[in-house]
Structures are given as structure tokens and as C-alpha cells.
Amino acid sequence: MKFCSACGSADIALSVPEGDHRERYVCGACKTVHYKNPLIVCGVVPVYGDKVMLCKRGIEPRYGKWTLPAGFMENKESVEEGAQRELFEESQATVTLGPLLAVLSVPYISQVHMMYVGQMSEPTYAVTPESTEINLYRESEIPWDELAFRTVKVTLEHYFACRKAGAFVVKCDSLS
Amino acid sequence: MKFCSACGSADIALSVPEGDHRERYVCGACKTVHYKNPLIVCGVVPVYGDKVMLCKRGIEPRYGKWTLPAGFMENKESVEEGAQRELFEESQATVTLGPLLAVLSVPYISQVHMMYVGQMSEPTYAVTPESTEINLYRESEIPWDELAFRTVKVTLEHYFACRKAGAFVVKCDSLS
Numbered sequence: 001m002k003f004c005s006a007c008g009s010a011d012i013a014l015s016v017p018e019g020d021h022r023e024r025y026v027c028g029a030c031k032t033v034h035y036k037n038p039l040i041v042c043g044v045v046p047v048y049g050d051k052v053m054l055c056k057r058g059i060e061p062r063y064g065k066w067t068l069p070a071g072f073m074e075n076k077e078s079v080e081e082g083a084q085r086e087l088f089e090e091s092q093a094t095v096t097l098g099p100l101l102a103v104l105s106v107p108y109i110s111q112v113h114m115m116y117v118g119q120m121s122e123p124t125y126a127v128t129p130e131s132t133e134i135n136l137y138r139e140s141e142i143p144w145d146e147l148a149f150r151t152v153k154v155t156l157e158h159y160f161a162c163r164k165a166g167a168f169v170v171k172c173d174s175l176s
Numbered sequence: 177m178k179f180c181s182a183c184g185s186a187d188i189a190l191s192v193p194e195g196d197h198r199e200r201y202v203c204g205a206c207k208t209v210h211y212k213n214p215l216i217v218c219g220v221v222p223v224y225g226d227k228v229m230l231c232k233r234g235i236e237p238r239y240g241k242w243t244l245p246a247g248f249m250e251n252k253e254s255v256e257e258g259a260q261r262e263l264f265e266e267s268q269a270t271v272t273l274g275p276l277l278a279v280l281s282v283p284y285i286s287q288v289h290m291m292y293v294g295q296m297s298e299p300t301y302a303v304t305p306e307s308t309e310i311n312l313y314r315e316s317e318i319p320w321d322e323l324a325f326r327t328v329k330v331t332l333e334h335y336f337a338c339r340k341a342g343a344f345v346v347k348c349d350s351l352s
Binding site: 001002003004005006007008010019021022034035036037038039040072073074075076077078079080081089099100103105107108110112114129170172174 | 177178179180181182183184186195197198210211212213214215216248249250251252253254255256257265275276279281283284286288290305346348350
């Protein structure tokens with residue numbers, strides 16, 4: 001942040017506002033405090049029978065690696081709506097949304113990943129500008145060494161563990 | 177947003193960037209796209225024996241109403257760290273953090289409230305600049321008509337329902 005988005009002044013500096021306890025970008029001219037907060041990434045483990053749908057990323061970061069469909073939650077939607085929107089944007093697939101499966105904080109990049117189970121009624125999907133290839137994988141077929149993000153690996157491992165246990169619980173964890 | 181925080185230009189307008197599907201604030205001068213995303217509010221249901229701790233708000237909004245300790249998650253922390261930080265800032269209390277209890281989307285204000293159960297080992301707390309009064313309440317004593325936010329009411333109702341059922345599950349809901 002180099003300029004104040006409220007008044008346009010370049011007199012922007014990090015300081016601790018009165019009554020606060022953290023450094024913020026504060027405008028010296030109009031005194032506006034500019035907050036930066038974590039982003040939510042929401043997504044789905046799309047399930048068809050004993051298989052899980054993965055998408056090969058057609059965009060950076062991690063172009064060419066495999067991922068669960070997920071992306072940044074938008075204003076004016078619920079987490080569940082965001083997860084289903086991201087699923088459709090990346091794969092044209094739809095699901096009946098099931099339980100919340102994982103809440104994974106990633107503090108070093110100030111993100112929280114929230115992943116749901118989703119049941120596909122048909123194996124219907126299509127590549128999109130965001131995904132160059134889409135496949136349904138059994139657990140033994142998952143390309144574990146070609147996954148795009150650690151949150152994807154942790155979510156998939158937890159999904160298969162829950163499926164074996166016959167009960168889905170939410171995994172809350174923080175990745176360092 | 178009236179000025180670009182990257183270049184200071186006043187040539188800021190809502191438009192749909194190429195490859196996007198939503199209106200964003202885009203700078204006509206330097207082409208920076210400025211995203212706005214939902215905020216996470218994290219907090220705790222602090223439990224001591226059969227009682228729950230509530231705080232009387234000493235700040236706006238909802239000054240003088242009763243709330244569960246909660247507040248905006250900060251960058252570079254986990255949801256769990258944020259919940260415990262907010263608890264301490266508002267009440268000087270500490271807990272052993274228990275299960276995630278509620279994930280409540282509030283789309284009309286672009287917030288997601290994430291509430292945990294927390295066990296207090298001692299009934300130790302103190303008023304702070306944010307809380308003018310703090311009390312431990314049995315279920316029958318909760319000031320239901322004097323609660324600050326609907327998310328607090330929904331979370332407390334779910335907490336007591338889980339306690340009666342003898343099992344804690346995450347309530348995921350969207351408040352409209």
C-alpha cells in the first residue's frame with residue numbers, strides 16, 4: 001500500500017492506532033486505518049462412487065499440478081455457495097454438498113482453507129480455462145506426488161481416513 | 177475506494193477484469209485490480225462447569241449488549257490462535273480450546289463467524305476496555321433478549337443442544 005485509498009495521500013505509514021495492538025497502514029493525512037485480514041479459500045472433495053475428482057491446474061500458481069476444486073470466497077456469498085461456485089468454475093461439475101471436512105489455517109500466507117465433501121450424482125465434468133484435465137481417481141490412483149498444494153494432500157488424506165472409519169469429522173489444523 | 181492504493185490515481189472504477197466474472201475496483205492508470213473479500217470473525221464459547229461466560233460490550237456496535245468473546249481474525253495467525261487472542265483481549269480469560277462448534281456465514285455483511293468451545297480451568301476473568309461486565313451464566317440465566325448479535329444466539333443455542341445430546345458437532349449455516 002503506497003497511497004491512501006480514501007484520500008489519495010502518499011503519507012502512508014505502518015503504526016499502531018490508539019486502542020489497537022498491531023501495526024496497520026495508517027494515512028497521515030486523513031487518519032484512515034487500512035486493515036488487512038486473512039482470506040478464505042473454499043472448495044470441495046467431489047465424490048463419485050469410490051472415486052474423487054481432481055483437476056489439473058491450467059493457471060498459476062502450480063500450473064500442471066493436480067488440485068481439489070477450490071478458490072477465494074467472494075463477498076456476499078456463504079462458504080457453501082463459494083465452494084460450489086469454485087467447483088463449477090473449475091470443472092463444470094455440480095454436487096450435493098455434504099459435511100464440512102477440513103478447516104486448515106495457513107498462517108504464513110494468511111489464508112484459511114475450508115473444504116466440504118460433495119456427492120456427484122453423475123460423472124459429469126468438463127475442462128475449463130482453469131483446468132486442463134479432470135479425472136476421477138480411486139484412493140490408490142491419486143497422484144500424491146503431483147498435488148498442487150499441501151492443503152489438498154491433508155484434505156484428501158483426511159477424507160479417505162474418514163471414509164474408512166465410516167464417520168466424517170471436521171479436521172481443524174494449522175499448517176506451518 | 178476512491179484512489180488506487182498502488183499508484184494514487186483517482187481513475188478508479190468498477191469493471192469486470194478479463195478472465196473474471198465479477199465487478200472489481202480497477203485502476204484505469206496502472207490497471208491494478210483491488211479485491212474485497214469476506215472477513216473471518218473467530219471466537220469462543222468459554223465454559224466453566226455448567227456455566228458459559230458472556231461479556232457486556234463496552235464498544236460499538238451493540239454497546240451494552242451481551243456477547244461471546246469474538247473478533248476479527250488477524251493476518252499471520254490460525255483461526256484457533258485468533259479465537260483465543262480475542263477471548264483474552266475481551267475478558268483476560270484463558271481456555272483449553274475444544275472442538276469447532278459453528279461456522280456461520282453472514283453474506284449480507286460478508287463475514288464468516290467461526291466459534292469454538294473452550295474449557296476454563298478456573299473462573300478467572302476481568303473487565304477490559306472492550307467489556308464493561310463479565311458473568312458466568314447457566315443456560316436458564318442467559319440474557320437471551322439482550323444478546324448483541326444473532327450469531328451469538330445461534331451459537332449458544334447450538335452449544336446447549338450439543339451438551340444435552342452429549343456430542344458436539346459443527347453447525348454450518350448461513351444467516352440471511
